[in-house]
Amino acid sequence: MTTDFPRLTTIFDRTDDPDRIRAEIRDFLDQAPKPPGLRDYGPTPTANDVEPGRAWHRHLAENGLTCLHWPKEYGGADASVVGQAIFAEEAARAGVPRQLGITAIDLVGPVLLAFGTPEQKEAHLESIRTGDHIWCQLFSEPGAGSDLAGIRTTVEQRDDGRWVVSGQKVWSSAAASADYGILLARTGPDKHKGLSAFIVPMNADGVTVRPLVQLDGESKFNEVFLDDVVLDAHAIIGEPGQGWAVAMVTLGRERLTLGSQAVSMFRLHEKLVETATARGSMDPVLARSLTTLWARLWLLRYTWQRAIESGDLTSPTFSVLKLMTSEAERDLGDLATDVLGTDACIDPAEDPLVHAMLVGRAQTILGGTSEIQRNILGERVLGLPKEPR
Ligand SMILES: Cc1cc2nc3c(=O)[nH]c(=O)nc-3n(C[C@H](O)[C@H](O)[C@H](O)COP(=O)(O)OP(=O)(O)OC[C@H]3O[C@@H](n4cnc5c(N)ncnc54)[C@H](O)[C@@H]3O)c2cc1C
Known part of the structure; x- marks a missing residue:
């Protein structure tokens, strides 16, 4: 190249x-x-x-x-x-x-x-x-999010080598604007080894994208229906059965990118303080909540710095970081209700604090929920007994 x-x-x-x-x-x-x-x-x-x-x-x-x-x-x-x-x-x-x-x-x-x-x-x-092509991630399904290996979308290989995909995906960010999707689908019965990854042109026959509207009124998510979509023989990424390994590469990077949100959280915190002061709503209770959160943001900032300086992207620190970042961002957004009172019910397009409050709810779900991060930390870091399955 x-x-x-x-x-x-x-x-x-x-x-x-x-x-x-x-x-x-x-x-x-x-x-x-x-x-x-x-x-x-x-x-x-x-x-x-x-x-x-x-x-x-x-x-x-x-x-x-x-x-x-x-x-x-x-x-x-x-x-x-x-x-x-x-x-x-x-x-x-x-x-x-x-x-x-x-x-x-x-x-x-x-x-x-x-x-x-x-x-x-x-x-x-x-x-x-160059940004010429947008991609979306076609992993989650209505019955498989946290339990990603439980996906049911199937791909079968035809005699001519081409692949046929059938199933449904959901929460597919940017799918409505995407040129291609990276698809995780089932090529065999084994829970993990039966998964494979494919490249799907989003304009292929049989691909239907239905946008979903979020709490904040924007539309970034989509449902994606795959009805007998025929893919080229070379559309598979890696070997059949390597889908789980492919998925793990994407999920590891997703956690890493979350840490960079610390700066925008400091900006949101400043805005909350300014607004509370200007509106006269800064009472001792709110001041205490804002101070606690400000300390949490600094803890997050330093944990993030320590993790990136170690340079080890597989470090369990990133699960701690994901958990701390998501929950701090959610709690920061929630403080908008204390600052704005009933004005928090206005159109989110009119006030960035209202927008942040609504978007904050997604943080503890995307890229692996807080409950799942706690399971990972409990089982793989602290060595606690595994959850009953
Ligand atoms: C903003 C955003 C963008 C996203 N973008 C994409 C995308 O582009 N592509 C894509 O494929 N997906 C995307 N997702 C989907 C995301 O990966 C899933 O929402 C997430 O993995 C959770 O899965 P679920 O929604 O099916 O919830 P579920 O897995 O059904 O979980 C429901 C609840 O049960 C809890 N729970 C589940 N299992 C356990 C357990 N073992 N122990 C304890 N508690 C448990 C969960 O923590 C959660 O509270 C996105 C999600 C969000 C919020």
Whole structure:
């Protein structure tokens, strides 16, 4: 693959000087022209965010600031986890998305790099890097979320080598805008070894996407129906039966990206304090709650820093981090009701605090629920007896 290396890619090589990396990135983000309509929409763009988000992503890509964790030969920056975290923090500070969407670069890219054929890498990595193609993750089903290995969508291979998919997926973020989906489906009866991963063109015959409307009025989720969808023989990622290993790569990266939310939580905390003070609702009870949460954010910030400095992405620290981040963000959002009182019932589009309060509910569910993180910590870290199954 041939890629020109733009000017900022090499700043991540200065691993001994994180302050310099931060200063250069901050400077770049401050000066970069922002497309009209661009906002920090989080990990997934809505349909209205796609155009400004894509223009912004292209500008980042032209300057070597997308796919930071990918190898340089594929247009990445081979950036350390610290370098990636600095970029994510500075993007949050500047109030801009760090890329068009999370799924293609953070989840699909590492999967194709680890399991993809040379043809799959050639066909997809560059269009992911430049933001030309949006991807969605087709894993969860109505009867399988926490128990992901319980999925029922089936894929059968025909005599001509092609695959036929039948089933239903749900909570598929960005599916309505996506060009491709990474699908986890059942190719055999064994709970884990019977799973395989595939690339699904979202415009294939038999793929139906139905958007779902969330609490905050936005529509990022979708239901996806797969009715006898015929896939090319080369659509499988890795070998039949390697689906669980593929899924684990995506879930590990998902947890890692959550830690970068700490900066936006500090911004939300500042906004809560400002609003409570301006509205005269800062009584001792609210002040105490805000102070406790402020301390929790700092604890989170330092736990995150320690985890990324260790550089071990498989560390159980990331399960602690996921749990702490999700619950702090939910609790921060909930404080909006104490600050706003009955005004918390207004349209979330009119007040970012109301929006944060509603979106905060998703944090303890996405990327593995808090109950599941506690199970992981109890069983795999503390060595407690396994839950009865
Ligand atoms: C914002 C957001 C974006 C998402 N995006 C995607 C996406 O793009 N693609 C995708 O495939 N999925 C996506 N999901 C789905 C997400 O992965 C699932 O919602 C999550 O894994 C939980 O599964 P579930 O909703 O089926 O809940 P369930 O697994 O049915 O859980 C229901 C409740 O039971 C609890 N529970 C379940 N099992 C146990 C247990 N063993 N011990 C204790 N408690 C338990 C859970 O903690 C939860 O409280 C997204 C979810 C959210 C909120």
